[in-house]
Amino acid sequence: EPEVTQTPSHQVTQMGQEVILRCVPISNHLYFYWYRQILGQKVEFLVSFYNNEISEKSEIFDDQFSVERPDGSNFTLKIRSTKLEDSAMYFCASRSLRTDTQYFGPGTRLTVL
Amino acid sequence: KNEVEQSPQNLTAQEGEFITINCSYSVGISALHWLQQHPGGGIVSLFMLSSGKKKHGRLIATINIQEKHSSLHITASHPRDSAVYICAVSPAGEKLTFGTGTRLTIIP
Numbered sequence: 001e002p003e004v005t006q007t008p009s010h011q012v013t014q015m016g017q018e019v020i021l022r023c024v025p026i027s028n029h030l031y032f033y034w035y036r037q038i039l040g041q042k043v044e045f046l047v048s049f050y051n052n053e054i055s056e057k058s059e060i061f062d063d064q065f066s067v068e069r070p071d072g073s074n075f076t077l078k079i080r081s082t083k084l085e086d087s088a089m090y091f092c093a094s095r096s097l098r099t100d101t102q103y104f105g106p107g108t109r110l111t112v113l
Numbered sequence: 114k115n116e117v118e119q120s121p122q123n124l125t126a127q128e129g130e131f132i133t134i135n136c137s138y139s140v141g142i143s144a145l146h147w148l149q150q151h152p153g154g155g156i157v158s159l160f161m162l163s164s165g166k167k168k169h170g171r172l173i174a175t176i177n178i179q180e181k182h183s184s185l186h187i188t189a190s191h192p193r194d195s196a197v198y199i200c201a202v203s204p205a206g207e208k209l210t211f212g213t214g215t216r217l218t219i220i221p
Contacts (some may be wrong), residue, residue, distance in 0.1 A: 009153065023209045033209075035209070037154075037187065041213075042211045043199065043201070044211070045210070048208055065165065070139055100144045100163075101146070101158055104155070104157070106154070107154050109154070
Protein backbone atom coordinates (compact mmCIF):
# COMPACT_ATOMS: atom_id res chain seq x y z
CA GLU A 1 0.00 0.00 0.00
CA PRO A 2 1.41 3.43 -0.87
CA GLU A 3 2.50 5.52 2.07
CA VAL A 4 3.90 8.93 2.92
CA THR A 5 7.53 8.82 3.97
CA GLN A 6 9.54 11.39 5.90
CA THR A 7 13.25 11.88 6.48
CA PRO A 8 15.03 12.10 8.76
CA SER A 9 13.13 10.38 11.54
CA HIS A 10 15.01 12.43 14.12
CA GLN A 11 16.99 15.65 13.66
CA VAL A 12 19.01 17.37 16.32
CA THR A 13 20.23 20.89 15.61
CA GLN A 14 21.66 23.90 17.33
CA MET A 15 19.56 27.01 17.83
CA GLY A 16 19.93 29.37 14.89
CA GLN A 17 20.73 26.64 12.38
CA GLU A 18 18.68 25.93 9.29
CA VAL A 19 16.92 22.61 8.94
CA ILE A 20 15.13 20.98 6.04
CA LEU A 21 12.57 18.30 6.72
CA ARG A 22 11.73 16.08 3.79
CA CYS A 23 8.56 14.30 2.81
CA VAL A 24 7.66 12.08 -0.10
CA PRO A 25 3.87 12.16 -0.49
CA ILE A 26 1.86 9.40 -2.12
CA SER A 27 2.55 9.63 -5.83
CA ASN A 28 -0.84 10.62 -7.24
CA HIS A 29 -1.69 13.03 -4.43
CA LEU A 30 -1.95 16.72 -5.18
CA TYR A 31 -2.59 18.32 -1.80
CA PHE A 32 0.17 18.49 0.80
CA TYR A 33 0.24 19.56 4.41
CA TRP A 34 2.66 20.12 7.26
CA TYR A 35 1.56 19.80 10.86
CA ARG A 36 3.52 19.88 14.07
CA GLN A 37 3.03 18.51 17.56
CA ILE A 38 4.94 19.94 20.48
CA LEU A 39 5.50 17.31 23.14
CA GLY A 40 2.38 16.87 25.26
CA GLN A 41 0.29 19.20 23.12
CA LYS A 42 -2.18 18.71 20.32
CA VAL A 43 -1.30 18.56 16.65
CA GLU A 44 -1.34 21.97 14.95
CA PHE A 45 -1.71 22.92 11.31
CA LEU A 46 1.23 24.74 9.73
CA VAL A 47 0.65 25.00 6.01
CA SER A 48 -1.18 23.51 3.04
CA PHE A 49 0.18 23.40 -0.50
CA TYR A 50 -1.50 22.82 -3.83
CA ASN A 51 -0.56 23.48 -7.43
CA ASN A 52 2.92 24.62 -6.45
CA GLU A 53 1.79 27.29 -4.07
CA ILE A 54 0.72 27.74 -0.48
CA SER A 55 -3.05 27.57 -0.21
CA GLU A 56 -3.30 28.31 3.51
CA LYS A 57 -0.92 28.89 6.40
CA SER A 58 -1.31 29.32 10.12
CA GLU A 59 0.02 32.13 12.27
CA ILE A 60 2.77 29.74 13.38
CA PHE A 61 4.08 29.64 9.80
CA ASP A 62 6.02 32.89 9.88
CA ASP A 63 8.90 34.14 7.72
CA GLN A 64 11.24 31.57 9.27
CA PHE A 65 9.32 28.78 7.56
CA SER A 66 9.09 27.91 3.88
CA VAL A 67 7.86 24.98 1.84
CA GLU A 68 8.88 23.72 -1.52
CA ARG A 69 8.18 20.93 -3.96
CA PRO A 70 11.54 20.94 -5.68
CA ASP A 71 11.27 17.99 -8.02
CA GLY A 72 7.70 16.70 -8.30
CA SER A 73 8.15 14.01 -5.67
CA ASN A 74 9.63 15.62 -2.55
CA PHE A 75 7.85 18.16 -0.38
CA THR A 76 10.11 20.01 2.02
CA LEU A 77 9.70 22.21 5.06
CA LYS A 78 12.58 24.57 5.79
CA ILE A 79 13.11 26.39 9.04
CA ARG A 80 15.69 29.11 8.43
CA SER A 81 16.88 29.89 11.94
CA THR A 82 15.63 27.38 14.45
CA LYS A 83 14.48 28.36 17.91
CA LEU A 84 14.17 26.22 21.01
CA GLU A 85 10.39 26.37 20.68
CA ASP A 86 10.58 24.76 17.23
CA SER A 87 11.34 21.46 18.95
CA ALA A 88 8.42 19.23 18.01
CA MET A 89 7.29 16.31 15.90
CA TYR A 90 6.61 17.45 12.36
CA PHE A 91 4.13 15.51 10.28
CA CYS A 92 3.66 15.66 6.55
CA ALA A 93 0.33 14.60 5.04
CA SER A 94 -1.07 14.30 1.55
CA ARG A 95 -4.38 13.63 -0.10
CA SER A 96 -5.76 13.07 -3.56
CA LEU A 97 -8.37 15.10 -5.42
CA ARG A 98 -11.02 12.45 -4.87
CA THR A 99 -11.13 12.25 -1.09
CA ASP A 100 -10.78 14.40 2.01
CA THR A 101 -8.80 11.68 3.78
CA GLN A 102 -5.29 12.83 4.58
CA TYR A 103 -2.50 10.26 4.81
CA PHE A 104 0.17 11.02 7.36
CA GLY A 105 3.85 10.31 7.31
CA PRO A 106 5.59 8.83 10.37
CA GLY A 107 6.90 12.22 11.45
CA THR A 108 10.27 13.84 12.01
CA ARG A 109 11.21 14.58 15.59
CA LEU A 110 13.12 17.88 15.63
CA THR A 111 15.16 18.73 18.70
CA VAL A 112 16.65 22.21 18.91
CA LEU A 113 19.41 22.62 21.49
CA LYS B 114 -12.25 29.27 14.68
CA ASN B 115 -13.33 25.71 15.37
CA GLU B 116 -12.81 24.33 18.85
CA VAL B 117 -12.60 20.58 19.17
CA GLU B 118 -13.18 18.95 22.54
CA GLN B 119 -12.65 15.31 23.35
CA SER B 120 -13.67 13.25 26.33
CA PRO B 121 -12.42 11.55 28.27
CA GLN B 122 -8.79 12.69 28.18
CA ASN B 123 -7.65 9.37 29.60
CA LEU B 124 -9.42 6.03 29.61
CA THR B 125 -8.27 2.75 31.14
CA ALA B 126 -10.34 -0.37 30.57
CA GLN B 127 -10.10 -4.13 30.82
CA GLU B 128 -9.60 -6.22 27.73
CA GLY B 129 -12.94 -7.03 26.13
CA GLU B 130 -14.74 -3.91 27.30
CA PHE B 131 -16.75 -1.70 24.96
CA ILE B 132 -15.04 1.67 24.58
CA THR B 133 -16.58 5.03 23.68
CA ILE B 134 -14.65 8.21 22.98
CA ASN B 135 -16.52 11.43 22.34
CA CYS B 136 -15.77 14.50 20.25
CA SER B 137 -17.60 17.82 20.06
CA TYR B 138 -16.85 20.74 17.80
CA SER B 139 -18.10 24.29 17.73
CA VAL B 140 -18.46 25.27 14.07
CA GLY B 141 -20.07 23.51 11.10
CA ILE B 142 -17.69 21.28 9.19
CA SER B 143 -17.41 19.30 6.01
CA ALA B 144 -15.68 16.28 7.47
CA LEU B 145 -14.62 14.79 10.78
CA HIS B 146 -11.64 12.51 11.08
CA TRP B 147 -10.71 9.95 13.69
CA LEU B 148 -6.99 9.30 13.92
CA GLN B 149 -4.88 6.92 15.95
CA GLN B 150 -1.49 7.94 17.28
CA HIS B 151 0.82 5.15 18.33
CA PRO B 152 3.28 5.41 21.22
CA GLY B 153 6.09 6.05 18.73
CA GLY B 154 4.24 9.11 17.47
CA GLY B 155 3.00 7.94 14.05
CA ILE B 156 -0.52 8.95 13.03
CA VAL B 157 -2.93 6.67 11.18
CA SER B 158 -6.24 7.80 9.73
CA LEU B 159 -9.06 5.55 10.96
CA PHE B 160 -12.20 7.18 9.60
CA MET B 161 -13.41 10.20 7.73
CA LEU B 162 -17.09 11.00 8.27
CA SER B 163 -19.42 13.60 6.92
CA SER B 164 -22.65 11.96 8.07
CA GLY B 165 -24.07 8.81 9.64
CA LYS B 166 -21.94 5.92 10.68
CA LYS B 167 -18.93 3.93 9.49
CA LYS B 168 -17.61 0.57 10.63
CA HIS B 169 -14.22 -1.00 10.14
CA GLY B 170 -13.58 -4.23 11.97
CA ARG B 171 -14.12 -3.60 15.68
CA LEU B 172 -14.19 0.17 15.24
CA ILE B 173 -17.38 2.15 14.71
CA ALA B 174 -17.60 5.90 14.22
CA THR B 175 -20.77 7.96 14.28
CA ILE B 176 -21.48 11.61 13.70
CA ASN B 177 -24.45 13.84 14.46
CA ILE B 178 -24.08 16.94 12.33
CA GLN B 179 -26.94 18.82 14.01
CA GLU B 180 -25.47 18.29 17.48
CA LYS B 181 -21.86 18.76 16.28
CA HIS B 182 -20.85 15.55 17.98
CA SER B 183 -19.09 12.34 17.04
CA SER B 184 -18.27 9.14 18.85
CA LEU B 185 -15.69 6.45 18.27
CA HIS B 186 -16.54 3.01 19.62
CA ILE B 187 -14.28 0.01 20.00
CA THR B 188 -15.91 -3.35 20.56
CA ALA B 189 -14.13 -6.25 22.27
CA SER B 190 -11.16 -4.02 23.13
CA HIS B 191 -7.68 -5.50 23.07
CA PRO B 192 -4.35 -4.33 24.51
CA ARG B 193 -3.14 -3.56 20.97
CA ASP B 194 -5.87 -0.89 20.81
CA SER B 195 -3.90 1.10 23.38
CA ALA B 196 -3.03 4.40 21.72
CA VAL B 197 -4.05 8.04 21.62
CA TYR B 198 -7.23 8.59 19.61
CA ILE B 199 -7.58 12.02 18.05
CA CYS B 200 -10.61 13.72 16.58
CA ALA B 201 -9.95 16.33 13.89
CA VAL B 202 -12.33 18.45 11.83
CA SER B 203 -12.05 20.27 8.54
CA PRO B 204 -13.86 22.33 6.00
CA ALA B 205 -13.89 20.50 2.68
CA GLY B 206 -10.46 18.97 2.22
CA GLU B 207 -8.69 21.74 4.01
CA LYS B 208 -6.55 22.00 7.10
CA LEU B 209 -7.42 19.83 10.05
CA THR B 210 -8.17 21.26 13.48
CA PHE B 211 -7.27 18.68 16.09
CA GLY B 212 -8.62 17.78 19.49
CA THR B 213 -6.26 17.10 22.36
CA GLY B 214 -6.68 13.35 22.05
CA THR B 215 -7.87 10.55 24.32
CA ARG B 216 -5.21 8.27 25.74
CA LEU B 217 -6.65 4.74 25.81
CA THR B 218 -5.03 1.96 27.80
CA ILE B 219 -6.43 -1.57 27.62
CA ILE B 220 -5.29 -3.85 30.40
CA PRO B 221 -5.05 -7.59 29.67
